[in-house]
Amino acid sequence: MVSTVHSAPILEMRDIRKTFFSVKALTGVELTAWSGEIHALMGENGAGKSTLMKILSGAYRADPGGEIRIAGKPVTIDDPLSAKRLGIAVIYQELSLSPNLTVAENIHLGRELSKSGFIDRATMERDSSPVLERLGADFGPKTLVSDLSIAERQLVEIARAVHANARILVMDEPTTALSSRETDRLFSLVRQLKAEGMAIIYISHRMNEVYELADRVSVLRDGGYVGTLTRDELSAERLVKMMVGRDISGFYKKAQGEHHKTGALMLEVKDFSDGRRVKNVSLTVRAGEVVALAGLVGSGRTELARLVFGADKRLTGELWLEGQRVELHSPQAALSTGVAYLTEDRKAQGLFLDMSVHDNINLAVFGRDASRGGVLDLASAARRATAAIDVLKIRVAGPHVEVGTLSGGNQQKVLLSRLLETAPRVLLLDEPTRGVDIGAKSEIYRLIDELAARGVAILVISSELPEVVGISDRVVVMRDGIVAGELDGSAQQPITQESIMELATGARITTAA
């Protein structure tokens, strides 16, 4: 079916490379898709799937040297418009509709019909209707997009692609926000589009979806192309191997037997739900223990950490600290109770980029140090800043330099020292080494180790499997908002990249302990 003798594949990408400021995001990737094929694209977080698709959609330009052919003809994709002209449509996870406009207006977005200069709504609505009908929509072209559910909005995006005569449709994890009924409907729609001859590139982390839909699966790892499997070659084991086979030698590894003897139960999360992304999650962390919270992006890890920290409101669940039930209604309450959270997005949610290193380090404790009238204790603030710069080896000319001018690794250390100044008992670290250079990384690992040795309970969210394997005493894996399984490092439940990935993708369903 796939190897049609006469015609060329609708899409051929060959030797695609992309470098961002000397960081290699893609190192020679290839991808081939045929009309009437569903081609799944898999890979760990940060493997390069999104970058590749952004090159296809014209959002990024590939480095010179590679080649893209559409139906056999070499093309250059300079911008989103030229991608559209070539019949490429991309549906991102964050849908790109204007909620304030109608369905018909969204379908025609950028290609509005007009009659002598005035917008021609009637015609736009008339020619949207057949497309919507064909896709089985139960809403009309005049409906406002803001009145539609996520699944229905997705359908509008698909209708837009069909209406623009797209030949290649890229879907980036389309089921993350859908219920299982909506997912079924989406799948039958995707099969219908395939039968009509569209090539569909389907990005997904979920093994069962890939099994159900894909004709072929291509795997990326660390920006490189690993290989492509046809349907009959498909096996979960094989896919996981292809996805995770990362070289671990350069990574920090906690020496065996160096595991600190862990103390009493410090943090107990019982039955946490937020009604959306977190579903009845329970986990524990002991004093002196480093527990990694692994899972794919979107599995609810950050959401869970924010619930524990009191940054978001939870619907159900109990929080226990050192055997006592506590209610943390706000980050402020959490910090004063001894629970600190390091955000995954240090620029948007962590640092005050226009403020000095000194102020950033002291921000959470200015109030504690101050005299009763709220007058700053400048002497102790200066002491704290100097000491933190010294201890964490923050490379900065002086404490009064603005944080925004620092490198990523040093910014992260500043943010970490703000948390440490509050002397937490429980540390929730969300991607503590993201965007951090190797040197700073190993210093952060060392710091985590030291804190654990001092009896702090540490929960580390990380998407880097080698990091998880390297630093953790125990691993809790989340998938789709639930705890998919736990690995305690014993012979039965070894902490390896494969075992984590199997749980994260649903290739292996363990009975959660």
Next chain:
Amino acid sequence: MIQKAETSPATSPQKGPGSRVRFQSIVRTVGMAPILILLCLLFEVLSIVNAAGSWGEAINQVMNGHFWDVVISGRFASGQNLSIVAQQAAVNMVLAAGMTFVILTGGIDLSVGSILAASAMVALIVSNVADLWWLAIPTAVIFGLVFGMANGALVAYLRLPPFIVTLGALTAVRGVARLIGDDKTVFNADLQFAIIGNGAVYGVPWLVIIAFAVILASWFVLRRTVLGVHIYAVGGNEDAARLSGIKVPLVLLFVYGASGALAGLGAVMQAARLYAANGLQLGQSYELDAIAAVILGGTSFVGGIGSIWGTLIGALIIAVLSNGLVLIGISDIWQFIIKGLVIIGAVALDRYRLSSSART
């Protein structure tokens, strides 16, 4: 050990990158001061020319050796006029100090002119009550505080946009001001606290003393208290502020409350000068002058960056402009146009200067 030597402060003046950082912060602090000085020089020269009758005449007199006579003939830089400028700037300075708090959090307070009018009405009405006249000043300030807190509560707890809330207050409180006095002007020829508006200590007008006291107090709050750091933090990154354990709603409540209370204080100063208050006319468009002073002072409109000293300079620039243009006989109509253009031009210049120096 080597590191110790490098990081130990105060042993020698900072060198290398440290001194560049310091230079940048000086540039940022000085901000608009050069423009203020230039404006003063310009008006002095123009007032000299005005006194002489024409440029040619002025140059002639200098050539003929009457240099000092010519310099003294300038009316702008006379002690009397500078005192007038300071008095004119005083009320705006007080309003702008409150506005600085608000804008530092990334907000805006459009209602200060209306609050000033309402508080002034209250001050005069209370001053006319025989036994309670001494309550006039506290009542006016508290009246302003209450309106400010109402703004703050809407912004902090209902999460309404500050522009909308205070735009509504601008109109509504103006109505309250007219309502209080039955839409009439209230007089008090024997105003007990008139000394505030017209008296002086060792030649320094009370208005100016109050304004500088407010500026100093604001500096103290912003730079020496926990609250001040939290104000900057909320303006710099509200999400991060919340995650750092800052009680963001309380900070917002404070800044709008402070802005309202200072508008109440401004009302006392204004009423003391005029011996009268009128709910319809008093304080019209004062909020715009206050905002202009803050922005001229280099405070970022999105919050997080700025200083009270900048606001001081900004308020002085506006007062100097108004005074100088009158002094050299520019018509009222052109004063508006020139003032507007100077504000835009000065801020444009500031942005340009900062963007070229701040990048490393």
